[in-house]
Amino acid sequence: MTSLSRARLIAILVPNLLLWGAIGSQYIGHLVPCEMCMWQRWPHVAAIALALVAIALRGNPPASRGFAGLAAVAILVSGAIGVYHAGVEYHWWAGPARCTSQGFTSIADLMAAKPVMCDVPQWTLFHVSLAGFNAIVSLIAGVAILSLVARRVR
Numbered sequence: 411m412t413s414l415s416r417a418r419l420i421a422i423l424v425p426n427l428l429l430w431g432a433i434g435s436q437y438i439g440h441l442v443p444c445e446m447c448m449w450q451r452w453p454h455v456a457a458i459a460l461a462l463v464a465i466a467l468r469g470n471p472p473a474s475r476g477f478a479g480l481a482a483v484a485i486l487v488s489g490a491i492g493v494y495h496a497g498v499e500y501h502w503w504a505g506p507a508r509c510t511s512q513g514f515t516s517i518a519d520l521m522a523a524k525p526v527m528c529d530v531p532q533w534t535l536f537h538v539s540l541a542g543f544n545a546i547v548s549l550i551a552g553v554a555i556l557s558l559v560a561r562r563v564r
Contacts (some may be wrong), residue, residue, distance in 0.1 A: 417558035421461035425454035453488035482555035483563035489548030
C-alpha cells in the first residue's frame with residue numbers, strides 16, 4: 411500500500427469514526443451535544459467529502475494527493491476546535507458566553523434558556539472529555555495524513 415493510499419484510508423476512516431462516535435454518543439448514549447460539540451462535527455463532514463474525492467481521483471495522484479491534504483486540514487480544524495473546547499471545559503480560558511455558565515446573570519436567565527453548557531463535560535475517561543479525545547485523535551490523524559501526502563513515490 412502506497413503512502414498516498416494510507417493517507418486516503420486515514421482521511422476517510424478517522425473523521426467517520428469520530429463523527430459516528432459523536433452521533434452514537436448522542437443518540438445511543440443520550441449525551442446532548444453543546445454548541446461547541448456541534449462545531450467540531452462540521453470539519454469532519456467536510457473531511458469525509460474531501461476524502462471521497464481523493465479516493466475517486468486515485469487514478470490522478472497529484473489531484474488525489476491535494477484532496478487528501480485538504481481532508482487533513484479539515485481534520486486538523488476539528489482538532490483545533492476540540493483543543494479550544496477542552497480548554498473551556500478545563501476552565502483554562504473562557505468560552506462563548508452563550509454556552510457557558512458565565513453567559514447568564516441570574517438563575518431566571520439560566521432556567522429560561524435551558525442550554526447545554528459548553529464548559530461542563532458530560533462524559534470523561536481518565537479526565538479526558540469527548541472534546542479532548544477528538545482533539546487528540548484529530549491532531550494525530552491530520553499530521554499523519556499530511557506526512558503521508560508529503561512522501562513521494564520514487
